[in-house]
Amino acid sequence: xxxxxxxxxxxxxxxxxxxxxxxxxxxxxxxxxxxxxxxxxxxxxxxxxxxxxxxxxxxxxxxxxxxxxxxxxxxxxxxxxxxxxxxxxxxxxxxxxxxxxxxxxxxxxxxxxxxxxxxxxxxxxxxxxxxxxxxxxxxxxxxxxxxxxxxxxxxxxxxxxxxxxxxxxxxxxxxxxxxxxxxxxxxxxxxxxxxxxxxxxxxxxxxxxxxxxxxxxxxxxxxxxxxxx
Numbered sequence: 001x002x003x004x005x006x007x008x009x010x011x012x013x014x015x016x017x018x019x020x021x022x023x024x025x026x027x028x029x030x031x032x033x034x035x036x037x038x039x040x041x042x043x044x045x046x047x048x049x050x051x052x053x054x055x056x057x058x059x060x061x062x063x064x065x066x067x068x069x070x071x072x073x074x075x076x077x078x079x080x081x082x083x084x085x086x087x088x089x090x091x092x093x094x095x096x097x098x099x100x101x102x103x104x105x106x107x108x109x110x111x112x113x114x115x116x117x118x119x120x121x122x123x124x125x126x127x128x129x130x131x132x133x134x135x136x137x138x139x140x141x142x143x144x145x146x147x148x149x150x151x152x153x154x155x156x157x158x159x160x161x162x163x164x165x166x167x168x169x170x171x172x173x174x175x176x177x178x179x180x181x182x183x184x185x186x187x188x189x190x191x192x193x194x195x196x197x198x199x200x201x202x203x204x205x206x207x208x209x210x211x212x213x214x215x216x217x218x219x220x221x222x223x224x225x226x227x228x229x
Contacts, residue, residue: 001025002037005175006045007187008052008167014212015191016184021045034060038171045167052167057183060171065161071182072110074151074158085110086151090144090180093130097123133205139213140179146208148185149192153202162186163193188212 002025008017023044026036038056046052056062057069067073071087078084084106091113092105099122105113128135128143135143152159168183175181192198201211 004041004169004171004173005181005183006041006049006052006054006167006169007181007184008049009187009191009194011191011195014188015195016187018184019045019049021048031060034058034171035062038062038169041169041171045169049167053165054167054169055162055165055186056169056171057186058170058172065158068158069152069162069182069186071148074148074155074182076147076151077154078106082107086147088113089130089147090128091116091119093128093135093143094119094125095127095129095134096125099123101129135205136209136213141181141184142209142213144180145185145188145212146202146205148182149189149198150202152186152189153198159189163190166190 001022003020003022005018005020008019009015010017021041021044023037024040026033026040038060042054042056045054055066055069057066059067059070059072061067061070071090072085074086075083076086076089087110088106088108092101092103094100094102096119099118102116102118105116108116125137127137130143130147135146152162166187168186170181170183173181173183189198192201197211201208
């Protein structure tokens with residue numbers, strides 16, 4: 001048995017409900033085993049919550065929409081018109097006590113960027129730097145959510161269909177090892193759309209932090225070159 005979260009869209013702050021589900025885990029690294037675990041997770045979730053419309057968001061999803069919504073496949077256009085996976089942007093924006101941001105990570109294969117040794121050997125993570133703004137570490141998912149929601153909004157083929165679902169999973173996500181999760185961000189996107197808050201929320205980083213972070217909306221302007229210039 002294993003335990004994984006299901007992220008459900010909600011109209012109450014923080015606009016995402018997280019429900020931990022016990023389900024049968026199918027051991028093994030093969031894609032077929034991951035797909036079996038996804039089916040077990042969804043079946044167990046539906047036993048507890050009958051009104052869920054579930055979508056697995058990962059490269060292991062049986063639904064093409066879920067595969068496209070994976071951060072490894074979700075493409076973002078930079079200011080120079082080049083497109084790179086969201087996963088690359090997230091890691092390239094990291095700022096550590098002894099280094100970063102590492103702009104060259106933008107153009108590596110996504111899995112290489114995620115495992116780049118500098119992300120582990122540059123000291124404590126201090127924030128994120130993107131488009132001339134330094135993002136805080138708290139709330140923990142604020143920067144990742146900002147990237148993910150904007151990417152969906154700017155991709156009509158995804159934004160038109162993701163709202164057909166109200167709950168999301170990511171079989172690769174382990175809450176004991178990390179906190180940013182594409183399934184959680186997807187649930188947040190659906191919540192904001194249904195409440196009619198998406199446009200205002202994404203109008204600026206300040207608005208986003210003010211609404212979702214409930215922290216100071218003042219962002220630091222660092223004396224650094226634009227990461228995506």
